[in-house]
Amino acid sequence: xxxxxxxxxxxxxxxxxxxxxxxxxxxxxxxxxxxxxxxxxxxxxxxxxxxxxxxxxxxxxxxxxxxxxxxxxxxxxxxxxxxxxxxxxxxxxxxxxxxxxxxxxxxxxxxxxxxxxxxxxx
Numbered sequence: 001x002x003x004x005x006x007x008x009x010x011x012x013x014x015x016x017x018x019x020x021x022x023x024x025x026x027x028x029x030x031x032x033x034x035x036x037x038x039x040x041x042x043x044x045x046x047x048x049x050x051x052x053x054x055x056x057x058x059x060x061x062x063x064x065x066x067x068x069x070x071x072x073x074x075x076x077x078x079x080x081x082x083x084x085x086x087x088x089x090x091x092x093x094x095x096x097x098x099x100x101x102x103x104x105x106x107x108x109x110x111x112x113x114x115x116x117x118x119x120x121x122x
Contacts, residue, residue: 028041028042028043028070029041029042029071029074030042031078032054032110034049034054034110035054035099035110035112036094036095036097036099037078038075038080038092038094038099038101038110039071039074039075039078039080040056040108040110041056041058041060041071043058043059043060044056044057044058044108045057045058047107052111052112053109053110053111053112054109054110055107055108055109055110056107056108056109056110057106057107058106058107058108059106061103061104061105061106061107061108062103062105062106063088063103063104063105066088066090066103067090067101067103075092079094080092080093080094080099081093081094083098088102088103088104089101089102089103090102090103091113096115097112098112098113098115099111099112099113100113
């Protein structure tokens with residue numbers, strides 16, 4: 001009986017750690033008004049914004065490592081599907097909207113990808 005209590009305690013402890021960890025990671029990202037609500041780290045600072053392009057400085061951005069795993073998980077959790085990679089650029093799609101994110105050292109840029117018909121992302 002004592003063994004089952006310890007097992008239940010361990011399972012509850014691991015479950016709590018996972019839930020708290022997920023909640024913390026999720027709280028570190030916000031959805032953008034631009035780019036169809038694509039998530040961005042709260043610690044990223046916008047340095048430039050034009051029509052369909054936003055550039056941020058972010059200390060976790062490393063060109064040789066790509067996007068951090070926790071960021072990839074948040075992107076996926078919020079409904080974005082990775083469609084392709086081209087060097088430091090990754091393409092994501094959600095519904096009919098596509099965005100590309102380019103990772104350089106300490107900098108990321110989000111750029112809207114026009115659809116094939118040329119009528120914009122709606």
